[in-house]
Amino acid sequence: MRKRKNTNRLTHVLTVDVEDYFQVEAFTGSVTRESWDQWPSRVVANTQRVLDLFDEYHATGTFFFVGWVAEKFPHLVREVQSRGHELACHSYWHRTVYSLTPEEFREDTRRAKSVIESAAGVMVNGYRAPSWSITKASLWALDILAEEGFTYDSSIYPIHHDLYGVPGAKRFPYTYKCGNGLALREFPPATLRLLGTNFPVAGGGYLRIFPSAYTDFAFRIFEKDYHQRVVVYLHPWEIDPDQPRIPGPLKSRLRHYTNLRGMRANIGAVLQRHKFARFSDVMAAESAGVQNPIADRQIGAVTMEQNAFAVTRSKGND
Numbered sequence: 001m002r003k004r005k006n007t008n009r010l011t012h013v014l015t016v017d018v019e020d021y022f023q024v025e026a027f028t029g030s031v032t033r034e035s036w037d038q039w040p041s042r043v044v045a046n047t048q049r050v051l052d053l054f055d056e057y058h059a060t061g062t063f064f065f066v067g068w069v070a071e072k073f074p075h076l077v078r079e080v081q082s083r084g085h086e087l088a089c090h091s092y093w094h095r096t097v098y099s100l101t102p103e104e105f106r107e108d109t110r111r112a113k114s115v116i117e118s119a120a121g122v123m124v125n126g127y128r129a130p131s132w133s134i135t136k137a138s139l140w141a142l143d144i145l146a147e148e149g150f151t152y153d154s155s156i157y158p159i160h161h162d163l164y165g166v167p168g169a170k171r172f173p174y175t176y177k178c179g180n181g182l183a184l185r186e187f188p189p190a191t192l193r194l195l196g197t198n199f200p201v202a203g204g205g206y207l208r209i210f211p212s213a214y215t216d217f218a219f220r221i222f223e224k225d226y227h228q229r230v231v232v233y234l235h236p237w238e239i240d241p242d243q244p245r246i247p248g249p250l251k252s253r254l255r256h257y258t259n260l261r262g263m264r265a266n267i268g269a270v271l272q273r274h275k276f277a278r279f280s281d282v283m284a285a286e287s288a289g290v291q292n293p294i295a296d297r298q299i300g301a302v303t304m305e306q307n308a309f310a311v312t313r314s315k316g317n318d
Contacts (some may be wrong), residue, residue, distance in 0.1 A: 010223050012230040013187065014054070014061030014276035015154065017128060018047055018069055018080075021237035021244070023094045025131040025163065026252035033093055036068065042243055043069055044076050046236035051083055053239075053264065057271035060084045062279045064128040064154075067092030067112030074119035081120040086278040088126035089113050089150075096133035096163075097141050097155075106144050113148065126279050129155035132164035132189070146182035152279060154187040154231065159198045171198065172228045173282075185286075187279060190230045192218050202270070203233040205255050208263045215266070219274060229282070232270065239264045
């Protein structure tokens with residue numbers, strides 16, 4: 001086990017979107033959801049590699065599960081939870097939110113939340129949309145999330161992109177006031193503001209493809225200038241360079257396959273240099289007025305115990 005350097009740097013947030021390589025939006029034109037069972041799954045082994053890597057650096061994070069994965073591999077959900085990580089929701093069918101009706105979105109979200117909670121016996125409080133697909137056209141989804149019992153969301157990417165993004169959205173955590181009178185805590189993924197434009201950093205393809213110097217620069221800016229946490233995200237398939245190749249548009253293949261072989265080292269470098277926590281730790285620390293969410297691990301432990309008790313009591317009342 002590697003020892004982390006003892007620093008007083010700000011604690012950041014580590015997240016994983018648990019999906020298989022054939023479930024990504026980039027290849028929806030080549031892989032139908034009806035055929036998912038026909039593809040050789042690699043999500044269990046890849047997620048376990050991620051867990052081992054996090055253990056190596058004593059890092060804990062939030063794992064956003066696709067419901068289909070959670071239902072097919074409930075033991076993986078339990079393993080993630082048992083190793084100290086938080087469980088959260090990444091939809092059931094990994095469809096873009098803006099392609100769904102509100103009724104379809106609610107049904108998909110309920111199903112995903114239910115199978116994840118049933119697998120591990122803890123409440124799921126966080127949501128992240130597939131492909132960051134809560135956009136200006138689908139902000140109604142936040143109202144539904146609050147109605148379905150979620151307390152935070154991490155779906156709104158304040159950038160310009162051909163598939164997602166809400167340009168002009170707030171770049172740092174804020175409370176979103178829903179139209180139904182409820183509220184959600186919103187945690188945007190990390191961006192740098194350069195020359196009047198928001199640039200993505202420290203997540204997925206941006207962490208995998210951009211030079212490590214860019215990532216290091218972003219962390220310095222967040223810690224010294226912004227005084228804000230970096231929300232890091234990755235996918236288990238991103239540390240699997242031997243995954244089967246899927247035919248698709250050139251842009252999709254470039255985004256998906258570039259530098260898969262170097263991703264593990266990129267993540268390891270980030271984990272070695274910085275401290276990380278789960279979203280549940282951050283939420284609990286904010287409620288308790290604690291600046292560093294991993295300074296007192298009992299905050300997160302109490303939250304997990306309360307969640308487990310609440311789910312058990314709810315099931316007993318059904």
